[in-house]
Amino acid sequence: MIEVKNLVKQYGDHVAVDHLSFTVEKGQIYGFLGPNGAGKSTTMNIMTGYLSATEGEVLINGHSIFEEPEEAKRCIGYLPELPPLYMDMTPLEYLYFVAELKKIPKSERAQMIADIMKLVKITDVCERLIRNLSKGYRQRVGLAQAIMGYPEIIILDEPTVGLDPKQIIEIRDLIKTLSKKHTVILSSHILSEISAVCDYVMIIAHGKLVASDTPDNLSKLMLGSNVLDLTVKGNKTMIREMVSTLPDIDSVEVHNSAEPDCVDIVVKSPQNIDVREELFYKFSEAKCPIMMMKSSNMSLEEVFLELTNDKAPAKQEKKRTFFKKKESEENTEKENSNEGDL
Amino acid sequence: MKAIYKKEFKSYFNSMMGYVFVAFVLLAVSIYFSAFNLGMGYPLMGSTLSSVIFLFLILVPILTMRSLSEEQKNKTDQLLYTSPVSVGEIVFGKYLALISVFAIPVLVICLYPLILDGYGTIDFGMAYLAIVGFFLLGCAYISIGFFISSITESQIIAAVISFGVLLFTYLISGISGFFADTAITSLMSFTVLLLVFCLIYYIMAKNVIASAAVFVVGEAVLVALYFAKKTWFEGAIAKVLKTFDLAAASTNMIQNGILDFTDIVFYLSVIGLFLFFTVQSIQKKRWS
Numbered sequence: 001m002i003e004v005k006n007l008v009k010q011y012g013d014h015v016a017v018d019h020l021s022f023t024v025e026k027g028q029i030y031g032f033l034g035p036n037g038a039g040k041s042t043t044m045n046i047m048t049g050y051l052s053a054t055e056g057e058v059l060i061n062g063h064s065i066f067e068e069p070e071e072a073k074r075c076i077g078y079l080p081e082l083p084p085l086y087m088d089m090t091p092l093e094y095l096y097f098v099a100e101l102k103k104i105p106k107s108e109r110a111q112m113i114a115d116i117m118k119l120v121k122i123t124d125v126c127e128r129l130i131r132n133l134s135k136g137y138r139q140r141v142g143l144a145q146a147i148m149g150y151p152e153i154i155i156l157d158e159p160t161v162g163l164d165p166k167q168i169i170e171i172r173d174l175i176k177t178l179s180k181k182h183t184v185i186l187s188s189h190i191l192s193e194i195s196a197v198c199d200y201v202m203i204i205a206h207g208k209l210v211a212s213d214t215p216d217n218l219s220k221l222m223l224g225s226n227v228l229d230l231t232v233k234g235n236k237t238m239i240r241e242m243v244s245t246l247p248d249i250d251s252v253e254v255h256n257s258a259e260p261d262c263v264d265i266v267v268k269s270p271q272n273i274d275v276r277e278e279l280f281y282k283f284s285e286a287k288c289p290i291m292m293m294k295s296s297n298m299s300l301e302e303v304f305l306e307l308t309n310d311k312a313p314a315k316q317e318k319k320r321t322f323f324k325k326k327e328s329e330e331n332t333e334k335e336n337s338n339e340g341d342l
Numbered sequence: 343m344k345a346i347y348k349k350e351f352k353s354y355f356n357s358m359m360g361y362v363f364v365a366f367v368l369l370a371v372s373i374y375f376s377a378f379n380l381g382m383g384y385p386l387m388g389s390t391l392s393s394v395i396f397l398f399l400i401l402v403p404i405l406t407m408r409s410l411s412e413e414q415k416n417k418t419d420q421l422l423y424t425s426p427v428s429v430g431e432i433v434f435g436k437y438l439a440l441i442s443v444f445a446i447p448v449l450v451i452c453l454y455p456l457i458l459d460g461y462g463t464i465d466f467g468m469a470y471l472a473i474v475g476f477f478l479l480g481c482a483y484i485s486i487g488f489f490i491s492s493i494t495e496s497q498i499i500a501a502v503i504s505f506g507v508l509l510f511t512y513l514i515s516g517i518s519g520f521f522a523d524t525a526i527t528s529l530m531s532f533t534v535l536l537l538v539f540c541l542i543y544y545i546m547a548k549n550v551i552a553s554a555a556v557f558v559v560g561e562a563v564l565v566a567l568y569f570a571k572k573t574w575f576e577g578a579i580a581k582v583l584k585t586f587d588l589a590a591a592s593t594n595m596i597q598n599g600i601l602d603f604t605d606i607v608f609y610l611s612v613i614g615l616f617l618f619f620t621v622q623s624i625q626k627k628r629w630s
Contacts (some may be wrong), residue, residue: 011630048424052628073426084421086349088356100345101425145421 001026001183002047002153007056009042009207016042017053018207024153029179031198032187039207040187041081044157047185048078060153074102077151081158083142087131091122091141094130095148102149112148120144120174136167143171147178154178156186160193172197227296228276230265231257234288239263242282248273262291343431346422350409350439360443363405367447370397375454385464387455388472388597395476395589398483399512403504405443406487407497409436410620414495414627423628433620437613440484448477468599475595478609482588483508485616492620511588518583525575529568532579536560588612 002024009017017039024030032040045051047058049065049072058065063072086094095116099109117123120140125133130141139159146154159175160168175197178184188194194201195215202212211218232239240254243265253266269275276293283290354360374390413419422432455469487504494500521527536557544553568575584590591608594600 045420050420050423050628070426070428073424076424078420078424080417080420082417082420084416084418086353086418087416088353093352097345097349098421098425100348101422101427103426 001061002185003057003059004043004047005057005059007043007046007058008054009039009046009051010054016207017046020056020204020207020209022202022209022212024183024185026152026183027179028183028199029175029197030183030185031194031201032185032204033189033191033194033201034187034204035189038204040189040204041157042207043204044078044155044185044187045080048076048155049073050078050080074149075152077146077148077154079142079146079154079156079159081161083138084145085130085138085141088129090127090129091117091133091144092126094141095126095144098145098148104149112150116144116147119147119177121170136163139163139167139171143174151182153183153185156184158188159186160188160190168193226269226274228265228267228269228279229292229294229296230267230279230290231259231262231292232265232283232288232290233259233262234283234286236263238286239265239288242286242288243267243279246275246278246282248275248278259291343427343435346427346432346435347438347442350436351442354439354443359405359408363401363443364447366401367394367397367444368450370394371447371451371454379454379458380461383461385458385462386472387458387469388599391451391472391476392593392596395479395592396512398480399505399508402480402483402487402508403501406440406484406491406504407501408491409440409488410492410624411495411497411500415497423624429621429624433617433624437485437488437617437620440488441481444480444484445477448473448480451476465599471599471601472596475592475605478595478606479589479592482609482612485613486511489616489620489623492623511586514583515587515590518580521579521583523577523580525568525572525578528575528578529564532564533561536564 004020004022007017007020008015020039020043032043034040042051046053047060047065049069052066058072060072060075063075065072086097089097092113095113096109099113104112114123117126120143122137122140122144125137130138133141139162143156143159146156156175160171163171172193175184175186179199186197199214200212201215201218203210203218236254236256240252243249243252243254248269250268250270252268255264255266257264267275267279276295279293280290354363371390371394374393378384378390378393379387410419413422423429451473452470455464455466458464458469459466486507487500490504490507491497491500494503521531540553540557540560543556544550547553588609591605594602594605
């Protein structure tokens with residue numbers, strides 16, 4: 001559907017996008033994740049044909065955005081970071097203009113605009129000047145513009161920035177509805193948003209793609225082992241001995257808990273082995289009640305921080321080990337040293 | 343293109359800009375019309391219109407300043423350049439909208455000869471030719487202002503630069519009178535122009551060798567020509583400068599009632615050239 005090959009964008013000496021390559025398949029929600037200035041918006045601007053690239057190629061449904069811009073642009077709806085709205089128009093006028101600009105046949109225009117206004121819930125403000133609308137409504141009008149003509153691909157650059165929590169949830173739901181019929185690509189530096197909405201995450205740092213996978217896989221892969229958090233009532237030293245006698249356990253940490261007479265335990269085990277049952281029986285034999293037990297995968301947030309950290313050479317090493325781990329799960333030593341940093 | 347044309351044209355009349363422009367052109371022309379034609383009974387439209395030309399220097403920059411610069415500033419150009427419309431169509435649609443706004447007062451002015459007809463005999467051919475010349479001159483000025491609004495994000499800067507450039511073209515025939523007719527003056531002036539050109543080229547391309555080479559080669563050609571065909575250089579600088587005088591090309595049409603197609607071709611070329619420059623300046627922004 002979208003193929004980005006070896007994309008480079010330079011502003012003078014500054015490399016904003018550095019040999020970026022990825023493909024986007026149909027019918028999923030893709031998330032671009034990266035810190036500020038990582039090159040997310042630049043990449044999106046190039047994909048939509050607003051900017052040109054220094055090197056590389058973008059194919060939209062087989063059409064190169066540089067060589068056949070009109071065919072390629074027809075397949076894309078784009079909501080830039082700042083919605084491109086004309087303040088002296090009403091949403092209705094604006095959407096009529098966009099519909100005509102996107103060459104939607106005259107007979108379909110009125111119906112399509114009415115449908116889209118209903119979808120993004122701006123029907124009741126469609127007669128007011130855009131200048132007088134709130135940020136949330138402006139964002140929706142921008143979104144309506146991107147959906148206009150029902151393009152196959154909808155690209156949204158930070159669609160929920162500056163909205164209140166209720167509006168954010170509404171926009172997220174809307175994006176999920178859209179993904180039933182369209183491929184959606186959205187960018188964000190907010191992790192919860194990406195993990196809540198996206199089927200697939202691409203993490204970009206310094207113009208490079210540092211990781212791409214589903215949100216679940218990313219956090220699993222990053223850690224390479226299962227981690228359990230427990231709170232158990234009982235004596236500290238006794239519990240430590242009890243747990244360490246169990247087979248299949250990599251490491252145990254025992255701390256004093258905030259709860260009286262309890263200890264907090266962090267148990268790490270290899271990824272493919274579930275030790276929860278064994279732990280349960282062991283503690284019940286010893287009459288040490290388990291107050292709380294939950295598995296803690298590394299959150300996407302930590303993965304993100306780890307991957308997008310500054311370009312120090314040591315961190316570069318880790319990025320490489322991350323990809324190695326993807327292939328084989330052998331070197332537990334290095335993982336431990338990784339975790340130490342977190 | 344049609345969508346952009348309609349939107350632009352409407353937007354001039356959604357804001358005060360369109361009304362103000364139309365009103366001021368009409369006001370100025372009407373004052374001169376009532377003084378010359380109605381008051382003094384002078385039957386020619388040409389002298390009325392040629393007295394109003396100076397007003398373009400102020401009104402055209404005000405009309406054109408926001409055309410492209412505002413889109414850049416508000417980032418609404420992202421919508422235009424990511425929709426399935428070519429840059430050429432966008433530029434042409436916007437330019438047509440500008441011209442249409444200017445056409446409104448011109449159409450009203452077309453009624454004036456009819457008013458005059460009620461008081462005596464007038465030559466309609468001459469009167470309407472003058473109006474056509476006036477319109478073409480305005481369109482050429484607008485194309486320059488339009489180009490300048492594409493190079494900056496600030497409306498004010500666009501307006502000031504447009505005013506400067508239009509003023510320069512307006513005064514150029516006077517300035518060209520400062521230069522002596524001798525061949526050596528022309529040679530020196532051309533050298534200075536070449537130097538300026540190479541400097542601009544250097545600032546844009548940052549290539550010392552290429553700009554120096556252009557200067558050396560250009561200067562060699564100039565000197566060679568100077569010694570081979572000295573007569574070519576006599577008064578040449580004045581002639582070259584006078585080609586920048588846009589208003590002069592309209593004198594035949596507006597004042598003398600002579601239809602010379604070279605003048606029309608001249609205006610169409612100026613318009614075409616500046617629209618081309620506009621497209622290029624937009625493309626350049628995408629590539630840098």
